[in-house]
Amino acid sequence: MQNIETAQGQSTVKRQRRMSSLNRVLKYVLVRGLTLLVTVTIGVYLAILIANGGGYVDEMRKGQIRESISIQMAGNPENAFLTLQERRELEESMVNTQIQQLGLHRPFAVRSFEYLWNGLTLDLGRADYLLSDSGSRQVRAILGERLGPTLILMATGQLILFFSSLALGLVLSRRYGSFLDKLIIALAPTSSAPAWFYGMFFILIFSAVLGWLPFGGMVGAPPPQSTFWRIMSTLKHMILPIAALVLSRLFSGAYSRRTFFLIYSSEDYVEMAKAKGLNDREIERRYVLRPTLPTIITSFMLTIIGLWTGAIVFETVFNWPGIGRLTQQAINMFDTPVIVATTVIYAYLLAATIFLLDIIYALVDPRVKIGGGGRS
């Protein structure tokens, strides 16, 4: 009787503990999410300040107003009777009224907050030259089309990179001092080159010389009719970029994982576990992998930030129709609204990546669950 009661008591305690740890994780994630939102806001504001240093955002808005008014006037049959002079004056006065209405005459300090809101909601007006595939000038439409390919490529690459460097690191720490171990240590410095650099070589070898894989792009031309073959074609186009992405960070990643594992496997509690007679897999999983995971996630976060930064050239080299390639096109055409928008999007993507890793961090780091302070 008493036994059952204690058992019940234990299970409620357990449940309560689980509840409270869930609460803590949620609280942690919420706090991190809010902090990131604040930092994104500040980041976007800084980006707007930089862009507007040359008065470009203002120019952008005024140009937009002028364009829409002249279109409006051209479409109005009444204006056909006016002389050119009168027409110009009318247009000028309409533009001025509109500028007054939109408050463009107000000081920049006031307006910058309006821009900030527009920036955060990605309402960045119309592109000067670039068009979306559906023919829209809306920056948001253009970005929407390009976001998918970027996410597909980067997410696949980053996931493969994370798990392969973790696995390789584990293998190396098990075979500490072997030929493979020494080889990877010797290869680790090659990771100083960015992914696009390897991409260039891969294109040279596999596309230009051997002709096995396409030079770039996302699907073959013309795109295959059936969905299945279109997906296969995209996968074929992804081989080289993903290989470049993974190879550019794999060796140094594996090297640092291995070093972490080795440092942690010389801790006393690991010796203790060995003395208890636990098998190697068990020790690795519970006493080595578990405590190193938070540190590994943090260092992986830095890697990913580096990868995002390189994405612009990376996509350009592979002609991948993503945000990075869009940025490059916008630079070449001097399409200011698009450049500002891509900066904002990258800030969002970086924040989203960090947020995602924060959630994983909260799930694997016992300090968050039991409430012993966060990361620092």
Added chain:
Amino acid sequence: MKATLSNAFRQMRRYPSAVVGSIIILFLVFMAIYAVVAIPYSEAVRLWRGADNVWMETPRNAAPAWFNLFYREKQPVTIVMRTTDESSPKTIVDLGDGVATSDFVFEFDYEYDGFPTEMSVFFNATYTAARPNVALKWITPDGREIQIADVSVRTNENYSISQDTRVTRRLGGVVPERGLFADPANPNKVLKGTYKLVGEGLVFEEGSSVDASMVIYGKLHGLAGTDHRRRDITIALLWGTPVALAFGLVAAVGSSIATMFLGAASVWFGGWIDWLIRRINEVVMILPLLPILIMVGLFYSRSIWVMLSIVILLGIFGSGILSYRAMFLQVRESGYIDAARAYGAGSGRIIFRYMIPKIIPTLIPGFVTQVPAFVFLEATLSVLGLGDPVLPTWGKLLNDAQGNGALLNGYFYWVLEPAFLLMLAGLGFAMLGFALDRIFNPRLRGI
């Protein structure tokens, strides 16, 4: 301090990667010094801009000359002959009334298996009203004479034989640079031997003269080849070295030293300073570095020094600050800091004399490993077309190569040469940095 450093140097010799890395860095430093001494800054900028027709006598998209060592069929290098040189002087005969003949013969041996890429004759004349006239004739090794053209020479006359369709027609529809060198028995083969370009000139005024130079553009040029604008790639390769080293070193050293001070201040003062520094760090982590550099490049300046300052500014508050903070947190708890406090040392003294020297050994591998990232960042910017507007750099070579389809057209040397140097710089610093990390970081020693 001193003892640690000299000890570190002794240990370095035991790490092959440290030795190899140091050798590579030394080699690059010598190359940089040579570049700056041999081609002064202004000269490099002028040559790379290609003003004043400085690249008139180099072929377009030519591979390096040493490629011939690996070719069974030897490809031509550019042949240049001038009447102002002693080897082929003008013969002038005065005919009276100011009229004179001014003849020249350019005689050269052509022993290559490949045809040249282009042929041009450049004239330089002085006259007041009546232009000199030059008749050009081609004599092949087997004695055939081919009329090329009658040129009425202006002050600076560029006559391109390759683009003269009349010569093409006379040769039966074959472009001149092939037709003039082809073996009559086998039009796909070069007839080797001594060729002559004979120029019979007439000047019609007292004091009028005409000089000529003939350029037969080859397929190979110099140490590194040429690009689409006939510029010698060697110049960009050489000058890219000091630029890359300066950018990488200044950015790495500048940002890591400043970061270290901030980390120390953050830990020592704590409170709102610590809070502020950490919040700034969080914002900077979100800021996408490359797009911001792109905006600066587009809206303000593309100068490499402006870019460098921004990189340092953002780098100061970058991810490094967290690791320095963690290190200083440990240092702060050491006994000797308490001792310093006890004798009444001020904050400045404690930070500069006691906290920072303790960290410097870990700083060194840190910034050495950071150098490649910045070297490649410069290349990345250039590849995006945001390189320094005047300086030739490795990244700009890659950008040109990519923009002109070097890989598609098979000009692999154009991509491989700058890429090789970039890789060399990256590897050199990374190898040294990894080794230093293992020497200075006691937890890694022996692992």
